[in-house]
Amino acid sequence: MNSSYARFATINVIGLLLCGLLFTWIARDGALDFRLAHLFFDPSTHSFPLRVSDALDFWGHTVLKLFTVWILVIAGVAMVASNWVESLKPWRRALFVFVVMAACAAYLVQTLKGASVHSCPWDINTFGGSAQWFPLFGPIGAMSGPGLCWPGGHASGGFAVMAGYFALRDSKAKLARLILVFSLAIGALMSVVQMARGAHFLSHNLWSMWLVWATCFVIDALMRIILPPRAAA
Known part of the structure; x- marks a missing residue:
């Protein structure tokens, strides 16, 4: 392990630990989650008005979800094509790592969400539902x-794009940073959409980001042993 990666790994481990503690506190306290949810809740109708917004559902949910899915699909096709297309061969490792990381991260989040006992804001009695909130x-x-509401599944699609940062950090550092910023931005946008619809609390989406980040970091460490990266020229 070289000194550059050791520093990178240390920063990630510390960041994951500190963010994990912060996100746990937010999810267990509930105050910030409920305060933000109330911004989109109409007490006169006991509902989230934007839940029935066709425009938000289409553009904010369906289109954004398909956009992130197609990023993974295109990367997968390019990865396979790199076996024959000369211009794609230099990208083969990065494409492979990206696909593995993004797919594993999305699968982990969706699996946890499918087994979750935490309900969505629109199902909780404070916001017109019948379920009782309880801390993480x-x-x-x-x-x-x-x-079926923890962590945030929708936002995980946007955050999963950060796999590109880990896949390209050694060979294309500037592009990797741009991908990281894009991933955080699209993940944040998808988070706000779901919060506005009453589908998720802030902490659900923060944990989605944390799980994607942790998955990418762990796989990156394993890949460096199995398939060492080539340093940038």
Whole structure:
């Protein structure tokens, strides 16, 4: 392990630990989650008005989701094509690492979400539903509701693009940083869309980002052993 990667790994480990503690506190306290949810909640109708917005559902949910899915699909096709297309061969490792990281991160988030006992804001009694809110890692309430809402699945598609940062950090540092900024921006946008619709709390999306980040970091470390990267010229 060279000194540059050791420094990078140390920063990531410390960052993951500190963010994990912060996100745990936010999810267990609930105050910030509820304060932000109330910004989009109409107490007179006991509902989230934007939940029934066709425009937000189409552009903010369907289109953005398809956009991130197609990024992964195109990367996968390019990865396969790199076996024959000369111009893609230098990108083969990066494409492979990106696809593996993004797919694993998205799968992890969706798996956890599918087994979650935490309900969405629109299902919670404070916001017109019937479920009772309870803190992350806390005792499950008797009226926990339908669950299936932690971590944020929609935002994970945007955050998963950060796999490109890890895949290109050694060979194309400037492009890698641009991809990281883009990933965080699109992930944040997808997070706000779901919060506005009453589909997720802020902490759900923060944990989605954390899980994607941690997955990419761990896979990156393993890939350096299995498939060492080539340094930039």
